[in-house]
Every structure is written in structure tokens, then in C-alpha cells.
Amino acid sequence: MIRQIAGGVCAPKGxxxxxxxxxxxxxxxxxxxxxxxxxxRCSAAGVYTxxxxxxxxxxxxxxxxxxxxxxxVIVNSGNANTCNADGVGIAERMCSLVEEHTGIxxxxxxxxxxxxxxxxxxxxxxxxxxxxxxxxxxxxAEGSSAAAEAIMTTDTFKKEVxxxxxxxxxxxxxxxIAKGVGMICPNMATLLLFVTTDAAxxxxxxxxxxxxxxxxxxxxxxxxxxxxxxDTFCALANGLAGNEPVTEEGHAFDVFxxxxxxxxxxxxxxxxxxxxxxxKLIECTVTGAKTLQDARLAAKSVVCSDLLKAxxxxxxxxxxxVLCALGxxxxxxxxDKIDVDFRSRAGVVPVCxxxxxxxxxxxxxxxxxxxxxxxxxxxxxxxxxxxxxWGCDLTYEYVKINGxxxx
Amino acid sequence: MIRQIAGGVCAPKGxxxxxxxxxxxxxxxxxxxxxxxxxxRCSAAGVYTxxxxxxxxxxxxxxxxxxxxxxxVIVNSGNANTCNADGVGIAERMCSLVEEHTGIxxxxxxxxxxxxxxxxxxxxxxxxxxxxxxxxxxxxAEGSSAAAEAIMTTDTFKKEVxxxxxxxxxxxxxxxIAKGVGMICPNMATLLLFVTTDAAxxxxxxxxxxxxxxxxxxxxxxxxxxxxxxDTFCALANGLAGNEPVTEEGHAFDVFxxxxxxxxxxxxxxxxxxxxxxxKLIECTVTGAKTLQDARLAAKSVVCSDLLKAxxxxxxxxxxxVLCALGxxxxxxxxDKIDVDFRSRAGVVPVCxxxxxxxxxxxxxxxxxxxxxxxxxxxxxxxxxxxxxWGCDLTYEYVKINGxxxx
Numbered sequence: 001m002i003r004q005i006a007g008g009v010c011a012p013k014g015x016x017x018x019x020x021x022x023x024x025x026x027x028x029x030x031x032x033x034x035x036x037x038x039x040x041r042c043s044a045a046g047v048y049t050x051x052x053x054x055x056x057x058x059x060x061x062x063x064x065x066x067x068x069x070x071x072x073v074i075v076n077s078g079n080a081n082t083c084n085a086d087g088v089g090i091a092e093r094m095c096s097l098v099e100e101h102t103g104i105x106x107x108x109x110x111x112x113x114x115x116x117x118x119x120x121x122x123x124x125x126x127x128x129x130x131x132x133x134x135x136x137x138x139x140x141a142e143g144s145s146a147a148a149e150a151i152m153t154t155d156t157f158k159k160e161v162x163x164x165x166x167x168x169x170x171x172x173x174x175x176x177i178a179k180g181v182g183m184i185c186p187n188m189a190t191l192l193l194f195v196t197t198d199a200a201x202x203x204x205x206x207x208x209x210x211x212x213x214x215x216x217x218x219x220x221x222x223x224x225x226x227x228x229x230x231d232t233f234c235a236l237a238n239g240l241a242g243n244e245p246v247t248e249e250g251h252a253f254d255v256f257x258x259x260x261x262x263x264x265x266x267x268x269x270x271x272x273x274x275x276x277x278x279x280k281l282i283e284c285t286v287t288g289a290k291t292l293q294d295a296r297l298a299a300k301s302v303v304c305s306d307l308l309k310a311x312x313x314x315x316x317x318x319x320x321x322v323l324c325a326l327g328x329x330x331x332x333x334x335x336d337k338i339d340v341d342f343r344s345r346a347g348v349v350p351v352c353x354x355x356x357x358x359x360x361x362x363x364x365x366x367x368x369x370x371x372x373x374x375x376x377x378x379x380x381x382x383x384x385x386x387x388x389x390w391g392c393d394l395t396y397e398y399v400k401i402n403g404x405x406x407x
Numbered sequence: 408m409i410r411q412i413a414g415g416v417c418a419p420k421g422x423x424x425x426x427x428x429x430x431x432x433x434x435x436x437x438x439x440x441x442x443x444x445x446x447x448r449c450s451a452a453g454v455y456t457x458x459x460x461x462x463x464x465x466x467x468x469x470x471x472x473x474x475x476x477x478x479x480v481i482v483n484s485g486n487a488n489t490c491n492a493d494g495v496g497i498a499e500r501m502c503s504l505v506e507e508h509t510g511i512x513x514x515x516x517x518x519x520x521x522x523x524x525x526x527x528x529x530x531x532x533x534x535x536x537x538x539x540x541x542x543x544x545x546x547x548a549e550g551s552s553a554a555a556e557a558i559m560t561t562d563t564f565k566k567e568v569x570x571x572x573x574x575x576x577x578x579x580x581x582x583x584i585a586k587g588v589g590m591i592c593p594n595m596a597t598l599l600l601f602v603t604t605d606a607a608x609x610x611x612x613x614x615x616x617x618x619x620x621x622x623x624x625x626x627x628x629x630x631x632x633x634x635x636x637x638d639t640f641c642a643l644a645n646g647l648a649g650n651e652p653v654t655e656e657g658h659a660f661d662v663f664x665x666x667x668x669x670x671x672x673x674x675x676x677x678x679x680x681x682x683x684x685x686x687k688l689i690e691c692t693v694t695g696a697k698t699l700q701d702a703r704l705a706a707k708s709v710v711c712s713d714l715l716k717a718x719x720x721x722x723x724x725x726x727x728x729v730l731c732a733l734g735x736x737x738x739x740x741x742x743d744k745i746d747v748d749f750r751s752r753a754g755v756v757p758v759c760x761x762x763x764x765x766x767x768x769x770x771x772x773x774x775x776x777x778x779x780x781x782x783x784x785x786x787x788x789x790x791x792x793x794x795x796x797w798g799c800d801l802t803y804e805y806v807k808i809n810g811x812x813x814x
Contacts, residue, residue, distance in 0.1 A: 050735065051731060051734035051735045052733075052734040052735070052740060052742050053730050053731060053733065053734030053742045053762070054734075080727070082727070083727055083730050083759070083762060083763055083764060084763055084764060085763055116725075116727060117725075117727025117728070117730065117731060118726060118727040118730070118759070118763070118764040119764065120764075306713065306805075306809070307809050310805070310806050310808075310809030310810045311809060311810065313806060313810045314809070314810025314811045316810060316811055318523075318524075319525060320487070320489065320490055320523060320524025320525040321524070323460045323490050323524065323525070324458060324460060324524060326459075326460065327458035327459040327460030327461075328456075328457065328458045328459070333459060335459050335460045352490070352525070355460070355490060356490055356491055356492050356525070357490060357491055357525040357526065357527075394806055394809075395806055396803045396806050396807070398713075398717070398806075399717050399720060399801055399802060399803050399805075399806060400803070401717075402713070402714050402717030402718060402721070402801075403717045403718065403720045403721025403722075403723060404721045404723055
């Protein structure tokens with residue numbers, strides 16, 4: 001029984017968080033520095049961008065997580081600390097500041113940065129903000145919320161989620177904060193996602209859970225097909241729930257994976273719906289594919305198509321673009337067996353059967369596609385595999401935001 | 408000596424063309440049916456979309472070109488004849504209409520369609536327009552121009568080009584018409600390109616020239632990364648120039664390839680600059696890559712990035728997005744050796760050296776990026792290979808066009 005609860009990253013036992021405005025951003029009303037901290041040392045796992053150009057914080061975080069343990073996460077927004085001189089030195093210094101102010105060894109600190117690429121990140125505002133940041137740490141919904149706000153860039157709302165679940169008889173909690181919302185095509189992007197849990201789980205099994213989960217969560221999400229240089233998804237498990245530690249595959253691990261996926265898939269929907277300039281969430285579910293890989297390729301290709309995204313923005317039931325995107329997806333499909341439905345709260349419109357168009361009401365189609373959450377259901381009718389991918393519509397606002405992001 | 412000349416597909420000896428409005432499109436002022444015809448049978452070659460969902464005309468054209476010869480090309484715009492019942496039957500009927508009106512066997516006719524996917528194409532308007540179409544055939548710039556207009560969809564200007572060159576002492580000519588300009592990421596897209604030449608060349612060598620050429624021309628072009636279902640690039644060579652036929656590799660074949668590439672690369676620039684909603688051409692040249700494949704992957708990735716395209720639209724020198732796109736391109740690069748310049752008629756702005764930012768004048772950068780043709784020069788400094796890719800900026804107008812293309 002997985003149940004949604006309040007509290008974000010502070011929902012699990014023993015996790016505090018906070019966020020402040022330290023001055024990296026000029027806008028004083030927007031927090032720009034976050035800290036998440038566990039009372040005890042945690043199993044820790046991470047997955048990172050596959051971009052060859054990697055943010056300096058990723059190099060430092062990878063090194064700090066090499067032993068499988070961590071206890072704190074420090075994150076700034078407003079500057080990606082990427083493609084600049086001495087980025088690694090600055091990222092290391094951020095970890096040292098956490099040690100100086102909390103006593104947690106720098107080598108147990110996860111560090112991340114998000115914002116503009118290629119501008120020098122000054123340590124001065126971060127150093128000056130540490131006192132207020134550490135003083136504000138609290139295990140409360142407000143703490144998680146302040147941290148979630150501090151990691152936002154072009155996000156229009158905070159991404160927080162938490163669930164409770166039961167593991168070996170013990171009540172456990174898992175929570176997360178994340179940010180998007182441009183340069184998002186995680187493989188793994190300037191996407192950041194931090195999960196906390198009080199479940200007891202070994203570093204190896206936590207890494208396995210995270211590595212598996214991204215394949216059906218973040219890697220199935222795209223705002224603009226641009227895989228960022230700074231994508232980071234880290235999970236911390238402090239074990240304070242008191243469950244028997246998960247150290248191998250089996251029922252308990254499966255329950256943990258389900259709880260983790262509840263968190264990450266919920267965040268994917270939130271991240272997609274808040275994609276830069278987006279007005280609509282697009283969720284594509286492909287069923288009946290030959291293999292899981294085929295289903296994933298097909299679903300991801302549909303939500304990635306600029307043409308389909310623009311059509312959804314215009315509430316135009318241009319299903320030929322779905323077929324087109326399926327056709328170049330790389331998935332092995334029988335094109336004359338494909339069925340496509342557009343679906344939303346307003347109803348369902350079958351638009352394609354067996355690879356060919358069927359008559360439909362343009363009026364109903366317009367109504368269906370004018371909702372905020374659009375579902376595209378693709379039946380391949382050539383196997384048993386299924387996958388879901390998340391994206392958003394392509395709008396004037398996306399162009400506007402990205403025509404003038406840096407200046 | 409390759410020299411640009413007038414006349415488009417009618418520049419080579421023995422080629423006539425024309426285009427009419429037959430009624431597939433409602434707008435009577437826009438021609439929608441084109442015919443290109445050679446006085447004699449031609450060596451013929453083609454490359455087509457790699458999309459699994461293929462337009463019915465492609466199936467028919469492939470079959471007709473299986474013997475390496477053809478003599479005419481019929482093309483309609485306004486309907487892609489794709490993903491609908493009996494598409495192949497309609498495409499075959501179009502070829503039969505050419506036979507009935509000109510005597511050229513249907514099996515020597517190349518057929519193509521472009522427009523909306525998934526709507527039934529009626530043969531009636533095509534049949535009714537044939538008389539006027541065949542009567543209008545002329546070997547003149549006007550004939551080529553009418554055909555070029557008839558194959559346009561969202562194109563804002565006609566794409567025609569022709570060159571003269573010398574092959575084994577004989578004066579030869581090569582001409583082409585093409586259309587874009589959305590769903591363009593040819594591999595090979597609703598892109599159509601028809602080349603005519605009076606050079607004598609065997610079908611095998613013509614196919615080899617075409618197949619090689621697309622790797623450095625059309626496959627290096629992207630408007631929106633959507634590989635269409637109907638991409639077709641066909642070349643017809645009637646040999647009327649009287650040169651000794653090109654039947655093997657060597658100097659003459661190299662000269663022909665250069666002439667062909669002059670045509671296709673020119674058209675790529677025209678297609679990119681007229682990309683749906685585009686206000687600017689983006690040409691990215693990557694030099695110093697380890698392999699040709701690395702150079703191509705890197706250059707194509709830059710012109711494909713929505714973020715970079717939006718930044719160019721906004722004249723924002725956000726070079727970090729160039730580095731990001733290079734990093735996820737799949738090319739093997741030394742990220743700390745990369746140099747990037749933005750260049751246009753207004754000047755050159757070095758923005759990145761050795762993978763890190765360098766100080767530059769924002770004023771000059773704005774001026775450079777406000778021109779109509781933007782060049783992005785990437786130096787990899789790790790090898791000797793180079794490649795060029797073409798794209799366009801991402802604008803409000805792209806979203807507008809594609810939010811309401813079908814209705």
C-alpha cells in the first residue's frame with residue numbers, strides 16, 4: 001500500500017532541509033541555495049547526465065558517492081558551474097562549506113548546480129549564505145518547500161512529492177524534490193532530482209533501484225530533447241524506519257522499487273507539465289510492442305516530436321504526426337497494425353486503426369485536445385510490451401523563454 | 408569549373424516541366440500538380456525516407472526504379488498519400504495517367520506526394536488536370552518554375568537551382584527543384600528533391616553518386632528533427648550532353664559528384680533558410696574532429712538543438728548550448744579542447760576556447776546574431792575531419808504553423 005503524504009524530502013524520518021537567497025540570482029525574492037541533511041549517514045546512489053560535457057559538480061558528486069554513502073546535499077541555482085575555469089574547485093569548496101557549518105565530512109556531501117552554462121560561479125555569495133541556510137534547517141514541509149524553491153530555474157511551480165509504504169512490517173517514507181524544465185531529455189538533464197527515504201537499504205541495492213528506475217521514469221521524459229550537462233538524480237536512504245535492511249533482490253526490494261517509481265513517475269508528470277512554456281502535459285502509452293525497448297523507443301519518439309507537440313498546442317488532431325514519429329523511432333513495428341487514440345477528461349477519439357485513418361468528429365477531437373492533460377494511446381498489436389513517456393506541448397512561450405534566457 | 412546557371416530542372420538538354428492547379432488544394436492560386444519529363448529514357452536513382460511508415464508513392468517509385476531507368480516524374484502537393492486505404496493503387500493510377508497522356512510507360516514514371524498524412528487522396532482532380540499539365544510542358548525556366556511551385560507546401564519560396572560543368576570535354580548541365588520545409592530531418596523527409604542532368608552516367612554510378620551525396624547534403628539538414636514519411640530524392644540523367652558515359656569511379660565521376668553536391672548543398676541552404684517559421688539560416692561547420700562520422704554527428708546535433716535554435720532567434724550568444732549539443736551528439740570529442748566562434752556578415756565572435764568561456768562583447772555578439780545567415784564554427788582540435796550541417800532558428804511562427812497545419 002503506497003500512499004501519498006505531505007512533506008517532500010522531509011517526510012522520511014531524520015531529514016531536514018532549507019533554502020535561502022544567497023545572491024547568485026539578482027532577484028532577491030527567489031531562493032538560490034538549498035541544503036538537505038540527514039541526521040545519520042545514508043546509503044546513497046546516483047545517476048547522472050550522459051552528456052560528454054559534464055557539470056563540475058557531477059565530477060565531485062561521483063567521487064563523493066564512490067563509497068556508497070553520503071549525508072547531505074547542497075545545490076545552487078542560477079549558475080550551472082559548467083564549462084568554466086576551476087569549476088571542480090568551486091564545487092569542492094561548496095562541500096567544504098557544508099563541513100565547516102555542520103560537521104558532516106565534505107566527502108559525504110552531494111553537490112549540484114543548475115543554471116546558465118559557461119559563466120564563472122563565485123563562491124562568495126554561497127559562503128555568505130551558509131549561516132542562514134544551516135540555521136533554517138528544519139524537518140518540516142516548509143523546509144522541503146524552501147529547498148524545492150531554491151533549486152528552481154525556469155520552473156513555474158515547485159516539484160515535491162512523498163509517499164509512505166511498508167517494508168518488512170516497518171512503516172517507511174520516501175520523498176523527493178526536483179527541478180526542470182528546459183534542456184530536458186534526461187539520459188539522464190539540467191534536471192535535478194533528490195530522493196530521501198528512511199528505509200534501510202544497502203548502497204548496492206539502492207543504486208540498482210535507481211539505475212533501473214530511470215529507464216522507465218526520467219529517461220522517458222522530454223521537454224526539448226536537449227540532454228543537459230548537469231542532470232543529477234541522487235537518492236539518500238538513512239534507514240531510520242527500522243525495517244530489516246534491503247540487501248538483495250526479492251519482495252522487499254520490489255516494494256521499494258514500486259515506492260521509488262511512484263515518486264519518480266509522479267515527478268515526471270509534474271516536470272513535463274511544467275516544461276518551459278508548456279500549457280499541456282502529453283502522456284503517451286504504447287502497448288502491444290514486441291519488446292520493452294521497442295515500446296520505450298516508440299513512446300519517447302511521440303512525446304519528442306516538435307510537430308506533434310505543436311499540434312497538441314493547437315488542439316489539432318494531426319495523428320499522422322504520431323504515425324510519423326513512431327515510424328522513425330527505431331522501434332520494430334508492424335506499421336499496418338498500429339492503432340491510435342487521443343484521450344483526455346473530455347473523452348476518447350480513435351483516430352487510426354491498422355495504420356490507416358478512421359473517421360472521427362473534429363469537434364470532439366478539438367474538445368479532447370483542449371484539456372490540460374492529453375493522453376495518446378498507441379496499440380502496436382504485435383507483442384506484449386508497454387511503456388509510457390511524458391512530454392509537453394511546444395508553445396510560443398518556449399521560444400520566448402529560450403530566445404532570451406541568458407541575458 | 409562549375410558555374411551556376413538559370414533554368415532549374417529544365418536547364419539540362421531534353422527536359423521539360425510544368426505545374427498546374429488541379430484542385431487538390433482549395434486555394435486556386437496555388438499550383439498542386441507537377442510533371443517533369445525527359446525526351447529520352449534516363450538513368451535514374453533515388454534515396455528515400457528511412458521512416459518505417461512510408462508514403463505509398465515511395466513504394467511505387469522504388470518498384471519503378473528497380474531497373475535503374477525512368478523518364479518522367481509526377482508529383483502532387485496538398486496530400487501525402489500516406490497512411491490511408493489504397494494509397495498504392497492511387498499512386499499507380501497517377502503513373503498510368505502519365506502513360507495515357509504522354510506515351511511514357513507507367514513503369515518509367517517516378518511518383519511523389521507531399522502534404523497531410525492520413526487523408527484519402529482522390530484521383531479525380533489529378534485526372535482532370537492532366538490535359539492542362541501535359542499541354543503546358545515546356546523546356547524553359549518558366550516550366551521548371553511552375554513545377555517548383557506545384558510541389559511547395561509551407562514553403563515560402565521556390566527552390567530551384569542549376570549548374571553547368573564539363574565532363575570529358577562535353578558541356579553538361581545539372582538542375583533540380585526541391586520543397587521543404589517542415590518535418591525535415593531527412594534520413595532521408597516530406598522533403599522532395601528532383602535532379603535532372605543531361606550528363607551520361609550509368610544507373611549504377613548515378614545511384615552511387617546520389618547515395619554518397621545525401622550523407623553530406625540532405626542528411627545534414629534539419630528543420631525540426633522529424634523524419635518525414637515521404638522524403639524522396641530522385642535523379643534523372645538522360646545523357647543528351649554527349650559526354651562519354653560515366654560507368655566507373657575516377658575523375659569524371661568525381662566531377663559529376665562535385666556538380667551534384669553543388670546542387671544539393673545549395674538546396675540545403677535554401678531549404679534550411681525557409682524552414683517553417685524560420686527567420687535565420689544556421690550553418691554549423693565542425694573541423695578537427697577525429698572522424699568524418701564524429702564531425703557529422705557533432706555538426707548535426709548543434710543545428711538540431713531547439714534551445715540553440717531559440718537562442719539564435721533571440722540573437723542571444725548562449726554558446727553553452729552549443730557545448731551541450733556537442734556533448735550529447737554521440738561524437739567522440741575532447742571536451743576541454745573545443746573552440747567555438749559565432750560568425751556572420753557583421754563579424755566574428757570567439758566565445759569558447761578549450762571548452763571554457765572567453766570574454767566577448769555582448770554588443771558585437773548581438774549584432775553578429777542579428778544577421779540572416781549565422782555561422783557557428785566549432786574547432787575540435789583532436790583530428791582532421793570536417794562536416795557542415797544546416798538548420799534554422801526556432802520561432803513563434805513555427806509553433807503557429809504547426810499548431811494549425813491540418814485544419
